[in-house]
Amino acid sequence: MAILDCITVNLNLDKVRKKLHMKPDSNLNQVRSLVDTVQQLIEPKAIYNVSYIDEKSEDSVVVGGLPLKSRVLRKNLDRVERIFPYVVTLGSKLGEKQNACSDLLENYYLDCIGNLALTSARKQLKKHLQSKFALKKLSFMAPGSLSDWPIEEQGPLFRLLGDVEASIGVRLTRNLLMLPAKSISGFYFPTEVSFYSCQLCPRKKCDSRKAKYDEALAGEYGVQNKK
Ligand code: SF4
Numbered sequence: 001m002a003i004l005d006c007i008t009v010n011l012n013l014d015k016v017r018k019k020l021h022m023k024p025d026s027n028l029n030q031v032r033s034l035v036d037t038v039q040q041l042i043e044p045k046a047i048y049n050v051s052y053i054d055e056k057s058e059d060s061v062v063v064g065g066l067p068l069k070s071r072v073l074r075k076n077l078d079r080v081e082r083i084f085p086y087v088v089t090l091g092s093k094l095g096e097k098q099n100a101c102s103d104l105l106e107n108y109y110l111d112c113i114g115n116l117a118l119t120s121a122r123k124q125l126k127k128h129l130q131s132k133f134a135l136k137k138l139s140f141m142a143p144g145s146l147s148d149w150p151i152e153e154q155g156p157l158f159r160l161l162g163d164v165e166a167s168i169g170v171r172l173t174r175n176l177l178m179l180p181a182k183s184i185s186g187f188y189f190p191t192e193v194s195f196y197s198c199q200l201c202p203r204k205k206c207d208s209r210k211a212k213y214d215e216a217l218a219g220e221y222g223v224q225n226k227k
Pocket residue numbers: 145146197198201202203206207208209210
């Protein structure tokens with residue numbers, strides 16, 4: 001297990017503006033001030049592990065003695081022998097600020113800016129893994145992002161990381177949600193071709209989409225999507 005507690009997130013105001021769908025000539029005073037607020041509140045940290053694949057079956061793998069069931073995951077790990085499970089968090093202070101904020105628009109802005117900060121922290125974990133393990137390309141999967149790999153898989157993923165709460169302060173609720181809320185989990189895996197779960201996800205409106213839906217690819221993965 002390794003912990004990264006020196007992650008630096010520098011939010012770019014222009015990226016924030018685009019995320020908030022604001023025009024370039026908009027008055028950004030409020031957003032600028034909220035970016036500063038978020039920067040001061042976040043405490044980005046990550047925990048990760050190097051976990052080896054023990055077994056592969058048709059639609060599941062056993063990693064570190066724990067079964068992970070998903071056709072997509074199994075296909076992605078076809079030529080892979082190890083994965084890097086992780087949890088990344090911004091800590092609890094941003095969430096506390098949001099809970100105390102009664103202005104809906106301001107709360108929405110804080111949420112979006114926090115999500116950008118979380119993504120930035122995850123990308124820094126990726127860079128760390130690439131450099132430490134001399135890996136050219138990494139893709140990731142997150143439990144709950146596809147019905148094929150549901151949120152219930154948070155349990156085994158967390159178990160691959162030991163005591164996540166003691167290490168970086170993130171715990172799973174009974175409903176398998178993470179607290180603090182501004183936390184993400186998943187695993188990175190080495191790949192030759194970039195993979196995004198979004199390629200298999202037909203959801204029409206999603207601000208977080210990272211790649212276009214690819215119906216043919218979904219067919220290759222055996223993912224049945226309702227239209
Ligand atoms: S399109 Fe949105 S909901 Fe679908 S996998 Fe990507 S981020 Fe998740």
